Amino acid sequence: LRTGFPEVIWGPGKTPEQIAQIMQAMRDRNASFPGNWGAVVMATRIEAEVYDRIREIIPQAIYYSTAKICALENDGFMKPRPGTIGLLSAGTADLPVAEEAAITAELCGFRVQRLWDVGVAGIHRLLSNVQVLTQADVLIVVAGMEGALPSVVAGLADCPVIAVPTSVGYGASFNGMSALLTMLNSCAIGIGVVNIDNGFGAAMLAGQILRTAAKIDKE
Amino acid sequence: LRTGFPEVIWGPGKTPEQIAQIMQAMRDRNASFPGNWGAVVMATRIEAEVYDRIREIIPQAIYYSTAKICALENDGFMKPRPGTIGLLSAGTADLPVAEEAAITAELCGFRVQRLWDVGVAGIHRLLSNVQVLTQADVLIVVAGMEGALPSVVAGLADCPVIAVPTSVGYGASFNGMSALLTMLNSCAIGIGVVNIDNGFGAAMLAGQILRTAAKIDKE
Amino acid sequence: LRTGFPEVIWGPGKTPEQIAQIMQAMRDRNASFPGNWGAVVMATRIEAEVYDRIREIIPQAIYYSTAKICALENDGFMKPRPGTIGLLSAGTADLPVAEEAAITAELCGFRVQRLWDVGVAGIHRLLSNVQVLTQADVLIVVAGMEGALPSVVAGLADCPVIAVPTSVGYGASFNGMSALLTMLNSCAIGIGVVNIDNGFGAAMLAGQILRTAAKIDKE
Amino acid sequence: LRTGFPEVIWGPGKTPEQIAQIMQAMRDRNASFPGNWGAVVMATRIEAEVYDRIREIIPQAIYYSTAKICALENDGFMKPRPGTIGLLSAGTADLPVAEEAAITAELCGFRVQRLWDVGVAGIHRLLSNVQVLTQADVLIVVAGMEGALPSVVAGLADCPVIAVPTSVGYGASFNGMSALLTMLNSCAIGIGVVNIDNGFGAAMLAGQILRTAAKIDKE
Amino acid sequence: LRTGFPEVIWGPGKTPEQIAQIMQAMRDRNASFPGNWGAVVMATRIEAEVYDRIREIIPQAIYYSTAKICALENDGFMKPRPGTIGLLSAGTADLPVAEEAAITAELCGFRVQRLWDVGVAGIHRLLSNVQVLTQADVLIVVAGMEGALPSVVAGLADCPVIAVPTSVGYGASFNGMSALLTMLNSCAIGIGVVNIDNGFGAAMLAGQILRTAAKIDKE
Amino acid sequence: LRTGFPEVIWGPGKTPEQIAQIMQAMRDRNASFPGNWGAVVMATRIEAEVYDRIREIIPQAIYYSTAKICALENDGFMKPRPGTIGLLSAGTADLPVAEEAAITAELCGFRVQRLWDVGVAGIHRLLSNVQVLTQADVLIVVAGMEGALPSVVAGLADCPVIAVPTSVGYGASFNGMSALLTMLNSCAIGIGVVNIDNGFGAAMLAGQILRTAAKIDKE
Amino acid sequence: LRTGFPEVIWGPGKTPEQIAQIMQAMRDRNASFPGNWGAVVMATRIEAEVYDRIREIIPQAIYYSTAKICALENDGFMKPRPGTIGLLSAGTADLPVAEEAAITAELCGFRVQRLWDVGVAGIHRLLSNVQVLTQADVLIVVAGMEGALPSVVAGLADCPVIAVPTSVGYGASFNGMSALLTMLNSCAIGIGVVNIDNGFGAAMLAGQILRTAAKIDKE
């Protein structure tokens, strides 16, 4: 496995049958590498009706409905990895993207601490939960509309911050463009940005960072 | 005078001689309305060398170098108006725009309380000066790059907030576009946005708001 | 209540059941603050079918169909506040946004004077209703397509103008972008701009301005 | 001559010597068609210093400094053509574009009635000069920043309106983009738009319209 | 009637019942001005099913299906006006926009000569129909995708050209943006541009031009 | 040599000394492959003053001033290659880009037939030179502003067309964006587009096409 | 036949009946040129249901479902042409565009060698299939999202590369804009770009290139 993480199936544009078949093939291939790290098989952007059909074919398939992730989990893949991912979201509408990140990270074996609805327009809610920031080894911060949360968070925290703009908003949000630009222009230090709505990619980057930490550990 | 404020001269594209001539004509016209509110004459976006030449023609002309405003002040125009304008800026580079707003407001007779360098990447500096927000009747918030400050401020304050994006930044700031979009997409309540770098317009809107307050007062 | 206004529910992406539940929770919380200003509970961007389902759960829920607002009103919340909001719209297609602003403002207790269909291509209709402009303490001006109405209005009026671009138009209107840019670039004085189609936000800003007036009043 | 108008020289990127040489060649070619309509030779976007050098080579060359047009005029070319072009501009900074249109039209033999500084933020100045609109056979309306003037004018006038956006403005004017979009989205009837700052093209289109009128006349 | 043309109803966002009611009201108002020029009542962007319902209410309503125009015609309104409109389109997919222009012009009483499918990639078809260009008093040229047809036509013709970009295309056509920019940047002389897909507006501008011609005629 | 063409030096951002040094190093390396195809060494985007300094260091350096190319030519590299490149440009201002393509192609050993100033607004000039199109094996078509020339040319020719948009224009040309979009959206068949102002790249693609032809020949 | 290739029908916006009728007309016209090169008749962007209806009318119509192409093939049209087209795609989702190119090329008589799923994020898969690149006479490279594949391919290959950006992606892919810009900005030599999703156009350009080769061959 090239990157050490499971190859993940991108759901859109595939039939439930195709997805089920790829999942089974991946599981079988993984079975020849018992106990290995990336042994989970997952598919993202799966609608509930698509999952219903997949489950008819693969009864063990599990579904995370907010995250829209379908997964085949197997024994041992979830032994906890070192490091904690703090996962923050600005508004209720950002939850699907935030949960895509959270479930992906958990399926990779990482501990995730969630903190929802801490948008900057009500800064006190963030400030009264600041321990989530100080306890994390890496932070994923999800926000749409003005996308200002990662800047504030990176100013308060002392670890890498992965900023995920979402397409939440209307009018001049231009489908996430506004939040994306905000995050790229942040004055705060230690922020890396991923594509709009890319919760999956953020979790993968967080995982890479924690694995680096673990490897240096052993040097 | 149509709006009750001085007609202001937009400097760019005019020679010093033209500016001086218009200023004198305006002052003379204003002289026929003694004691009136808008009696100050001012020009914006005036470079230092342009001012040097104007002063040769009109020795009483005053210059505010950071704000790049040149003004003819006369007795009585500065009697304090009711209401306080809180004026915040995010970074050092935003100062010219912030001062354009500040001087414009002061030349209109309003009290201005400045709070500089309170960008959201260091939120504690803003939080330890929160009395500026609570004491103001209207706030002008100036920010470039990610432009997130007005959102945080509007969440903390209980008065109208005028957001001024600046062209400060580079790369994906797209000359203020990023900050502008951030401000338009704010989740916070009570924000009105003006054009990029338009400190003058923000002060005029703040003035209109305070005049409305004063007029309702008399009802 | 942070801002002194009711927390409002953003309808899109929520089920009728979720909306009804949040409305009930908000009403119950508000009941502990009897007679308070922001005691109304409201949800925006509610389609007629969504309302039908909400009413089955909460029979007292009221629906404003053009504004697409669903509200729980209770005794005393509507005692008139000082100040009048003049509310203008350019074309028929702008009405949903204009009514979102109007109903929001009225649910906050403000007097609203409506003036519809006064687009600049037929300037005489605006000019023969100019008393709406002179009698208002704050103006909300809603326009799509070229979005030129706020400029003309701000030139005629002597109070703050809140400009609301709408996504009405086609082709080079780019979903409200054209109207938004027009309003940001206005040469007129005293204009603050909100997001495309954000009638709600305009009403909230107008409310903030009138509350400021009322507070200064008491100084 | 293909279009019946003089071929005009586009100045930018040519040396004064090249411009002078092309002008002379064109004049000589025109001389073989005595008394013809398009007998004037002109060059646009000519800076003052470029003209100074051209005049050394061609002493009869005339310069219109605001319009930045250099011309070789000859006997008879200016006999008045039927029809009047009303030419309006919104602000002082739009004058170079407006004069490019005016001089071009006059060099083609048309009568031009100018009306400067009638921006929509002060609508009364336009309304007290409405006879310029009613007396014109075709109108050219030049405006930068919000670019709203053509809409208002087309609503008041009963003839074709040629809208010329200018690059005047800053920030969200995006070098004339905002004014251009405004004009393309106008709700008013009878507007054709030309490129940003294209005063020359507007005059040529106005000329084509009046020539059509003259030709139908003779049918 | 302000502009001398019928006020036209913009169909989108209105119910069939609303459209029918406005059409009847307009017809009744027009009836008090017998024999007048603009006596036709029309609605644009009307889908076939909408028309079916309108006809149930107003049996005399006529439908032009490619143009998607619904009209109430009455005696005498169609007496031919002086002048011919040449109407060209580049491709088959541009026909709805071209027909919107054609029917609008014909309903205003103008003679229209159509020339379809003369896109620049097959220039010979245009060249073998060049008489359409020379016989017209004003040309409307409709094109999507690269939008190059108006440039070629304006080079061949000696009358005003109204360029109509369409949203036909895919990928980098950006919904008509590409064709719009092409037309605004044309090197040819005598072109005015209208909004993307605005066949109606093009016909109205052509009508204005021909009416100007007719009026000067009488001077 | 990877592609069979000379590695070319991109001038901007390098000092004359650096350029001269790289040119000498390349020539020396090429010397070990006597008689080879890509033996010429060239640098693009070289201003005249930069060349003056280069020539002091390398006296044999040759300069093509319109193309802004500096080259070291050596014996044998210019033996003619099979195939003819037809090279068309729309306007005078496009010449530097067109000559960059022409000189590059000639330095690679290809025959180039130039046809300048055949913009679509005067289609007859193109049509009376149509033999340039029919005699070429590949065409390079350079155009700015509306960028319509490649469409017309590809419709007339029966060989591959390489379209080069230029940044020539103003206002809505957006530095070549308009011409670029036009070319990408062409309805004509057989067009490949290169970057704005990329005459060099167009010549290299043309060269690749002709080399392919030559190689298939030998199969 | 102007270009030597079949005129192809663009499916979108046409009814199945219209498409069938045009196909029959074209076949009949082609029948009068027996044995000719372009004798195939084809329609692109045909959905499966549209094909079902076409086949009812023309039973011999063939359907390529991934390519969404419907064709009428006839004897002799497919005799192999000289030259091989290498056809690469980056990801699974790019297949419809890649197959549109492949089938078009094959229907024109060219040999196509496919290489799917060689995206740059897993460069080894491309490198272990490098013989596809070296054996081709022209390459078509299809990629969405970051669109980086053509750059890598052009660096490895020694023949012309036609780059086809696809609209595959989400968020900042902006419907293919990102991939398009990547391809236009490539540092590699010998790349021509076509419109987003334009597999058909790429095949036609490849065909033109190979025909040029064949013609030069005969010189």
Place this chain on the structure above:
Amino acid sequence: LRTGFPEVIWGPGKTPEQIAQIMQAMRDRNASFPGNWGAVVMATRIEAEVYDRIREIIPQAIYYSTAKICALENDGFMKPRPGTIGLLSAGTADLPVAEEAAITAELCGFRVQRLWDVGVAGIHRLLSNVQVLTQADVLIVVAGMEGALPSVVAGLADCPVIAVPTSVGYGASFNGMSALLTMLNSCAIGIGVVNIDNGFGAAMLAGQILRTAAKIDKE
């Protein structure tokens, strides 16, 4: 020190005197925290002439000319930190940005392994240096124009990749926009993107990642 890194001075818009004064103030403040991690004082985007003036004021000031960084180094600040940063750049013109990242990282005490000129158009150079990728704990990849390098690198490496788009390019590179979009849309896993030309920010993020690693180490 908030983030554990030195506060860095942003040079643009400050006079040499101002920069020198801030540097001295920072050094004095740092002196009270002897031996601390962030004890270096640095200023970015410093032109050579600005440095010359700074050195007159602070003789110990050091200058890194390609990186345009001016620094005050003091004993002990440079004791090596655990972890290696691999730093790749695509082209020569990207060097200033790459060196800004390199020097910043080295001034923070990190080991940096540079690999220049490994753009994807010549993939073999990257492949023959693949040990730089496998030996690094975090990678910074700098690229302009098509910006494809980070995708290829992230596919080969097994550690976090920080992608830095540069404004290098012309035409459709749109000042780094193209490279930025490419990086955001990468299919490869484990990439975080920073602003265009933000070498400094990339180094800071890399530093944060390595510090996280060091801290987890101690758990």
